[in-house]
Amino acid sequence: MLVSLLVVPLIGSLLLLLIPENNPKNEERMKVIALSTSLINLFISILLWIQFDSNIIDYQFILEFNQLSFCQFNIGIDGISLYYVLLTTFITPIALLSNYKNIYKNLKYFLISFLVLETLQIALFVVLDLFLFYIFFESVLPILFIIIIVYGSGVNRIRSALLFFLYTLAGSLFMLLAILQIYSFVGSTDFQLISLNEISLESQKILWLAFFLAFAVKTPLWPLTGWLYRAHADSPLAGSILLAGTILKFATYGYIRVLIHLLPDATHYFGPLVQTIAVVTLIYSSLATIIQQDTKSLIAYSSIAHMSVVILGLFSNTIQGIEGAILLSLAHGFVSPALFICVGGIIYERTGTRIIHYMRGLVTYMPVFTILFFVFTLANTGVPLSLNFLGEQLSLIGIWDKSPVISALGATGIVFSACYSIYLYNRLSYGLYSPHLKPVKDLTLLEFNLLIALLIPTFLLGIFPNVILDPLHLCVTTLLYF
Numbered sequence: 001m002l003v004s005l006l007v008v009p010l011i012g013s014l015l016l017l018l019i020p021e022n023n024p025k026n027e028e029r030m031k032v033i034a035l036s037t038s039l040i041n042l043f044i045s046i047l048l049w050i051q052f053d054s055n056i057i058d059y060q061f062i063l064e065f066n067q068l069s070f071c072q073f074n075i076g077i078d079g080i081s082l083y084y085v086l087l088t089t090f091i092t093p094i095a096l097l098s099n100y101k102n103i104y105k106n107l108k109y110f111l112i113s114f115l116v117l118e119t120l121q122i123a124l125f126v127v128l129d130l131f132l133f134y135i136f137f138e139s140v141l142p143i144l145f146i147i148i149i150v151y152g153s154g155v156n157r158i159r160s161a162l163l164f165f166l167y168t169l170a171g172s173l174f175m176l177l178a179i180l181q182i183y184s185f186v187g188s189t190d191f192q193l194i195s196l197n198e199i200s201l202e203s204q205k206i207l208w209l210a211f212f213l214a215f216a217v218k219t220p221l222w223p224l225t226g227w228l229y230r231a232h233a234d235s236p237l238a239g240s241i242l243l244a245g246t247i248l249k250f251a252t253y254g255y256i257r258v259l260i261h262l263l264p265d266a267t268h269y270f271g272p273l274v275q276t277i278a279v280v281t282l283i284y285s286s287l288a289t290i291i292q293q294d295t296k297s298l299i300a301y302s303s304i305a306h307m308s309v310v311i312l313g314l315f316s317n318t319i320q321g322i323e324g325a326i327l328l329s330l331a332h333g334f335v336s337p338a339l340f341i342c343v344g345g346i347i348y349e350r351t352g353t354r355i356i357h358y359m360r361g362l363v364t365y366m367p368v369f370t371i372l373f374f375v376f377t378l379a380n381t382g383v384p385l386s387l388n389f390l391g392e393q394l395s396l397i398g399i400w401d402k403s404p405v406i407s408a409l410g411a412t413g414i415v416f417s418a419c420y421s422i423y424l425y426n427r428l429s430y431g432l433y434s435p436h437l438k439p440v441k442d443l444t445l446l447e448f449n450l451l452i453a454l455l456i457p458t459f460l461l462g463i464f465p466n467v468i469l470d471p472l473h474l475c476v477t478t479l480l481y482f
Contacts, residue, residue: 001051002061002075004044005085005122009115012037016112027107031100034111038093041118045089052082054471057478059128074128074190079471080326081125084246084253087333088125090457091245092118094337095238097450098345103151103236110151113143114238121246125253130179130189133257137214137250138172141165144243148235157234163227171217171224178210194262201265208266211258212274218251219307222281229292232300233354237345240296244303244336252307252329255314256322260479267315268481274315275399279409282308286416290423295343295354298424299336302380305413306332306388312410313395321398322476323469328391330468331379331458335388338376338454342369346447347428350440356424361433366442370429372451377425379458381418387462 015033019026052060059076077085096114103110117140124136141164148161183189186197199207217224232240259267285304292298306328313325346369347362348354363370379386382393392414400407443451461468 001044001048002077002126003063005041005048005089005126006075006119008041008044009037009119013112013115016108016115019108021108030108030111031096034115035093035096035100037115038089038096038118042089042093045086048077049082049086052077052079052471054079054474057474062128073132075123075126076128077126079473079475080256081253082471083326083330083468084125084249085122087249087330088118088121088246091241091333091337094450094453095241095245097446098241098341099151099236099238100446102349106150110147110238113147114242117143117242121250124250128191130182130191130194130258130262132189133254134172134176134179137175137218137254138169140247140250141168144231144235144239144247147239148231151236152234152239153236154234156230160227160230160234164231167217167220167224167227171214174210175214178207181207191257191262199263201269204263204266205269208259208263208270211254211263212270215251215254215259216277218254219248219311220251220304221277221308221311222284225281225285225304228304229297229300232340232344233294233296237340240300240340240344241337244300244340245333248303248307249329249333252310252314252325255311256326256479260314260322264481268317271315271317272403275312275403275406278308278311278315279406281305281311282410282413283416286413286420289420290416292420293356295347295356295424295428296340298356298420299339299343302339302417302420303332303336305417306336309392309395309410309413312399312406313391316395316398316402317481318398318401319473319476319480320394321401322479323472324391324394324396324398326391326472326476327387327465327468328395330461331387331391334454334458335376335379335386338451338458339380341447341450341454342373342376343424343428346443351437353436356427358436359428359434360431361429362440363429364433365440368448369443372443372448372455373429374425375455376451376458377421380421382414385459385462387458387465390462390465 012033016030019030059078062076065073120136120139127133145161145165148157186194220228282305285301289298289301310325310329313321379388382388396407396410
């Protein structure tokens with residue numbers, strides 16, 4: 001079943017290659033094939049979730065292929081990777097639907113790109129080999145680079161794509177060197193074999209710094225944040241949804257699977273440093289968010305602030321903190337794409353601008369949209385009953401046990417998020433209707449369904465979090481440093 005998740009999007013891509021272009025009927029057929037493929041994968045992942053045994057601490061659904069000498073193509077999932085696989089299969093059809101009616105050029109390759117990206121992302125979360133983890137960590141770069149350049153908007157999209165590509169590639173080169181060094185120590189890059197070998201603290205420190213640099217770029221943490229808001233601003237809407245929903249979770253998963261699990265002594269040693277960088281990133285990005293005038297840039301900077309709280313929870317060395325970080329990263333995967341659909345899709349398509357000062361009074365013509373936008377704005381601030389609330393609270397409670405000062409500074413993010421989120425909502429929605437805008441239409445059925453699809457898990461899982469937490473407990477206990 002796990003292999004099916006990797007193969008189904010590739011089969012859909014091959015079917016798309018066989019369909020001729022430049023025919024309206026064929027274009028509609030291609031959209032149906034791509035969307036159906038992503039929905040089939042979502043259905044398979046739900047079946048996998050149903051069959052997953054939360055009482056087993058080991059990897060499940062394991063498939064081994066050990067014919068290669070330099071790495072082992074072993075795949076499997078545990079309670080942590082399961083939810084990132086589910087998030088990927090859930091976000092992919094939403095990303096495809098977000099640009100369902102406004103991609104006219106090179107449609108075939110646009111759809112193929114997102115199906116291939118789905119396979120690569122799932123592969124990253126299920127491989128059990130460090131070398132393959134690096135390959136799939138980097139494999140999304142060329143595709144996203146092309147998506148931003150070919151399908152993005154804005155005169156600076158080439159620069160944005162280059163920054164995204166070079167930042168991540170440069171940081172990941174250190175990760176590759178660290179993996180080669182681990183291979184020389186252990187003689188294998190298999191996760192489980194590495195975890196059974198003892199690596200000295202001094203060696204762990206060097207390896208830890210190399211991995212941390214790669215993950216810090218992808219999170220991103222200060223001062224490596226310059227690529228993210230540019231990539232979001234100049235990316236097509238589907239690219240922004242995928243980047244916020246799943247690509248930023250690569251680093252979260254890397255912290256858990258590599259730094260905390262494989263290099264625990266160095267993680268414990270560098271914990272205060274990481275917490276300090278996370279607090280600096282949180283305050284810096286929150287202040288930068290408040291002054292943004294581009295709506296997509298504002299949501300992008302707010303993502304950095306939320307991911308900083310995730311880092312605080314991950315490096316708290318407590319069950320509450322780590323589970324809260326995972327919950328918050330999943331919540332961010334629902335709420336941030338929804339906000340990008342609101343400001344970078346619905347509003348931008350109707351007004352032709354993303355500059356905040358040109359827009360106001362949208363409630364006059366868009367009452368239904370305003371209600372849903374308000375609900376997602378509240379979720380972004382972490383109101384009770386939302387999954388964001390639980391994630392933030394557990395993360396901060398977890399770090400409070402280790403450092404009340406860091407926890408208090410991390411809690412300022414709640415205040416900052418209320419400032420910029422309510423400001424954005426109030427500025428766009430209320431007041432006299434902007435004289436710069438023509439009358440606009442409210443939500444279409446497709447847009448309404450997309451937002452509802454993201455709204456339901458945000459609050460349903462916020463009310464019933466044990467659906468996620470029960471399979472996490474056993475896996476998270478193995479990450480604690482005693």
